[in-house]
Amino acid sequence: MLTLRQIQENKAEVIERLRIKNFDATALVDEIIALDQRRKAQQAEADGLQAEMNALSRAIGQLFKEGKAEEANAAKEKTGGMKEQIKVLTTGLEETEQALQQLLVQLPNLPHASVPAGKGAEDNEEVRSGGDLPQLKEALPHWELARKYDLIDFELGVKLTGAGFPVYKGKGARLQRALINFFLDEATKVGYEEVLPPLLVNEDSGFGTGQLPDKEGQMYHVGVDNLYLIPTAEVPVTNIYRDVILNAAQLPIRNCAYSACFRREAGSYGKDVRGLNRLHQFDKVEIVQVAHPDASYKVLDTMVAHVQSLVEKLGLPWRILRLCGGDMSFTSALTFDFEVYSAAQERWLEVSSVSNFESFQANRLKLRFKEEGEKKTQLAHTLNGSALALPRIMAALLENNQSEAGIKVPEVLVPFCGFDMIS
Known part of the structure; x- marks a missing residue:
């Protein structure tokens, strides 16, 4: 299986070399790159929300210590909603990763430079x-x-x-x-x-x-x-x-x-x-x-x-x-x-x-x-x-x-x- 780095850093070369195997990878490579960008965006959103929730969770304890129970309970309610958001984002991220994997396994290996062109x-x-x-x-x-x-x-x-x-x-x-x-x-x-x-x-x-x-x-x-x-x-x-x-x-x-x-x-x-x-x-x-x-x-x-x-x-x-x-x-x-x-x-x-x-x-x-x-x-x-x-x-x-x-x-x-x- 080709690595994502190979595909992203050498897109044109990957497509051109796979033509030697009579395989047109243009659409598949574009789809892989687009899906990986979506995966990264989903991961960044989930990580950002998780960091925000972690910070809020730490603040809740301090609010209770300061006797600000109403603010603390409001924060707890907010973290509950954030947990659900993270759960949805994680499920979407897993689906994207699975779809990306299914595309990656469809790409053949790149032929060595010495491989001659030919059909059979x-x-x-x-x-x-x-x-x-x-x-x-x-x-x-x-x-x-x-x-x-x-x-x-x-x-x-x-x-x-x-x-x-x-x-x-x-x-x-x-x-x-x-x-x-x-x-x-x-x-x-x-x-x-x-x-x-x-x-x-x-x-x-x-x-x-x-x-x-x-x-x-x-x-x-x-x-x-x-x-x-x-x-x-x-x-x-x-x-x-x-x-x-x-x-x-x-x-x-x-x-x-x-x-x-x-x-x-x-x-x-x-x-x-x-x-x-x-x-x-x-x-x-x-x-x-x-x-x-x-x-x-x-x-x-x-x-x-x-x-x-x-x-x-x-x-x-x-x-x-x-x-x-x-x-x-x-x-x-x-x-x-x-x-x-x-x-x-x-x-x-x-x-x-x-x-x-x-x-x-x-x-x-x-x-x-x-x-x-x-x-x-x-x-x-x-x-x-x-x-x-x-x-x-x-x-x-x-x-x-x-x-x-x-x-x-x-x-x-x-x-x-x-x-x-x-x-």
Whole structure:
């Protein structure tokens, strides 16, 4: 969430930068500023009346001491009326503050200066790439390979739950577990502390990282308990630091977490969503950092480098895209997407997004820090990234490593799964 100071002191810049996200903030910003002026006026009136009443209350005692009972009683009657006025003013002030909050949460985060203009994925910029595209004859897509080698049962998932909930079996399940353990071990090697978070969160957690109210319709809601199934481990892990004041010396804080993820928005038609390409439930390892504002973009670079190392170690052809304004999330200031190449589908598959949210989430979370010896607090910066999301990684591994003899398992995964070939 943008701060009122950002909006008031940089009105024109806020409006202009949000145009990069194809968001016209002109009317909303004007309404926010007007509402804040009303809030300040209401607050000043209430404070003035309260001060007047306090002074009058002190005078009443003195009037009684001086034997001026009639004047004292008149003053008491006046304070009674003032209490009612203050009550009305306070109620109006609370309503204004609530209305102001509802407007503030409608503004997306400001994009970083390096974010290119654009309307969609076709306008994203390729930053760099690596790996050789596999040259395969008559390559089978992963859903056919999964059936051939009895690795994943999509039909059974439909029976048990519905489309988008596959069942991993045998070597498919073991390979899935191997990927999770490999990703977690690689994260801990470079200093991330592992946590195992809940799969359900409350409204405050959903609001803190920006999923609510922006993406409420895309999350699975447990109505009786008013809880939400997490769309990513980012939500519970980042919320560990909600309402926390850190010392600057603690930064950066680095966490990694494995979790199942749940998303209602998955499509159900066409090749782009077939097999593992888009699911309602999937596994992912997430990396999260809380950083000092002066260092957050250096931290972002290290996170991007870490994800790059993972796809390289898996031997997958990869590329990194800088997302344009029209393809960015509501909360992000700068996002890099990782894609790996699918030989059988002959297209690139997104497997990770790595983002800097600057202070946008921290403002919602009230996540602050203090410099040594300072009393004043500052908003921290939050960052996260998929390291990695498993479905499309699994799809690319199966498709790119197939041969007449079977499917070769990447060397780095063999110690985790116990086999080097699926046949």
